[in-house]
Amino acid sequence: MKHELPIVHALQRHLDRTPISWHVPGHKNGTLTHLPDFFKWDVTELPGLDDFHHPEEAIADAIALLQKVYGAKASHFLVNGSTVGNWAMLAATATRGERVYVQRNSHKSVFNALEWLRIEPIFLEPDIHEETGISGHVSRETLKEAFTKYPGGVGVFITSPTYYGEAADITSLVQLTASHGLPLLVDEAHGAHFGEAFGVRSAFELGATAVVQSAHKTLPALTMGAWMHERFSEKMRRKLQRALQAFQTSSPSYLLLASLDYARSYREQWTVRGMSEVQASHNAFIEALQRFDHMTVLRFDDWSRMTLTYEGYSGDSLLHALRAVQLDAEFALGDHVVCILPLRPLAKSEQNDWVHRVERAIQMMKSEGIPLKRYIEQPIMGKIQVSALACSYEQLEQATGMFRQLDECIGHVSLETIIPYPPGIPLIVRGERITAEQVLRLRHYQTVAVHLQGGEQLQRGALRVIEEGFEG
Ligand SMILES: Cc1ncc(COP(=O)(O)O)c(C=O)c1O
Structure with missing residues (x-):
């Protein structure tokens, strides 16, 4: 498959002219910095480079390719991460004073959007995995309880997958929300790589109304690069577009847009066969880790992400020990550490090297780390599944x-x-x-x-x- 990269190629054509910058940004095609060449790519919306808020050329072509990859009739590039996507989905769905059912363990962008947009949240507590204390998903029962106790909401907002890589039962939630005539909005910030080749369906493929994905989290896009796919009604789409224009910068970064173009193309090259080879290499690495005594490796639907615990030690101790051997994990909480592995085959030599580093980290942690008192997280709202x-x-x-x-x-x-x-x-x-x-x-x-x-x-x-x- 050839790499179609409309934004990247438009930029390349622009740079091939060896242009002199009499325009923003102030680094003047990178000539006022000694940093590498990427400054050259940081241009503004010049002729031939399209208009982010009214795309008709390269950006429109890149969006069309994005839609094809995700099977969407409407997709939008986001230059302020899933954060702005969450704000815009909520703004499109509800107006001031209206009620939305919201997963309680959503990202902070959701709570900010609710407060500033004055949307009334009804919180839905996710189920918790008893053994580990790790939060899972909102059950159908919880959602039904919310509809009964707090009727009149105009939409449902959930997060899937979780930070730990567990996907919600989207099909069943779509059925339930549709039967109440409500849109299902999904923060899929950690699932831009989901799809047939990866082996886990995206919430959008499974019928969610609007889905936001941080391409930068799991695909090779620059930080803040994200996108959204939606099947809103025409009226809601108009509102969404107004929100995206209002909440996003009028000076989108072409570095960021080019990286989104590239991330889409990277994802497009995947095949079921190719990804199953990638998965096999990840499995082999994880099996090797599981051989360490006292080490538990948890994996949910997303096989590229693992949660490590080392019996008797805090996640923080493990995180620091891993850092000391140059393995930088995503985050630690309670007794565990979450790690996001690269979406490419892991060579045998690389796996061996990583296993040795983990071994050294464990030795170091045991000699220095502070043992942890066993602690299992409880649902934060006690036994209350639905709250206002x-x-x-x-x-x-x-x-x-x-x-x-x-x-x-x-x-x-x-x-x-x-x-x-x-x-x-x-x-x-x-x-x-x-x-x-x-x-x-x-x-x-x-x-x-x-x-x-x-x-x-x-x-x-x-x-x-x-x-x-x-x-x-
Ligand atoms: C579940 C979830 N949603 C949204 C966001 C915000 O994403 P972004 O950093 O792309 O704005 C994050 C970031 O960590 C997240 O974890």
Whole structure:
């Protein structure tokens, strides 16, 4: 299959003219920097290079190729990651004050979008894998419960796959949402590589209404490069387009667009046979890791991603030990580390080298690492599967609140959002009534030094909460 790269070729044609830049950006085709050549590719929307917000030439051709690969009638390039895709999907689906059913362990971009767009969330707690404490997916039962307890929503928003690589049962959720006449929006940030060749179907192929994918997370695209596929109604698509124009820059990076062009082409070259060879090499590597005593390697649907635990040690200790042997994993939480492997065949020599490095990391961790007290995560909302915010966004905006020590916060409404980062999934959401489970988990994260975003006085063990009775 030949590489069709409309944006890359338009840029190449442009550069072949050896142009002199009298336009933005200020590095003038890279002549004002000593950094490598890629600055040359950072141009603006010049003749022949199309218009990002009104594509008719190279960008339109690249979008047509993208649509073909993902079997979509409408796709959109995103130059601010899945973050902007999540904002735009929500803006297209709901207007101010309307209700949307949202998976509780969504990425922080979703909570930001809900608050700033003033969309009322009804949170859906995912099921938790009992053994590991790892979050799974929202069940049909939970979604049905939400429809009954909080009727009148205009859409459902879920995340699939999880950070751990587990895909939701999209077919069954599509059936359920369609029977209620609701669109199913899917944050598939970690699934741009899904499709027939990889062996796991994308949520879009399975009938979801709109799907956002961070091409940069698993395909060879530059950071922030993402795309969206959708089958919205004409009316919703118009709204989506207005949202994308409003939320995205008017100066899209051609470096980024060219990398999206390339990532699509890379993904397009895959065949079922070729990918099964890649998978076999990944399997061989994982089997070798499983031979270490006390090491558990978990894999869900996405076989290119693995979750490692080493009995008795925290994920953080393991992450640091791996770093010391130059193996940089994605993130650590609780007792585990998530690793995202390259989507290419792993050579035997490479596998052997990695296995030896892991062995050295384990030895190092045992001599220096701090053993972990067994801890299994609990659902953050306790036994509550479906919940709403405890107060309106207007109340949140007006409240000043006060700092309370963590244990005293239980039962009060939080004015702060606390986010373990990565993965960027809020533990406590602004406006939520704080549960004992959240405080327990927060304390545990502090003990094992998880990096937390938010919480002005969290270091001193306090959170800002609304003093009910004193404030509206
Ligand atoms: C599930 C999920 N959704 C959305 C995002 C945001 O993606 P991006 O970095 O492409 O904006 C992330 C980033 O980590 C994520 O993990």
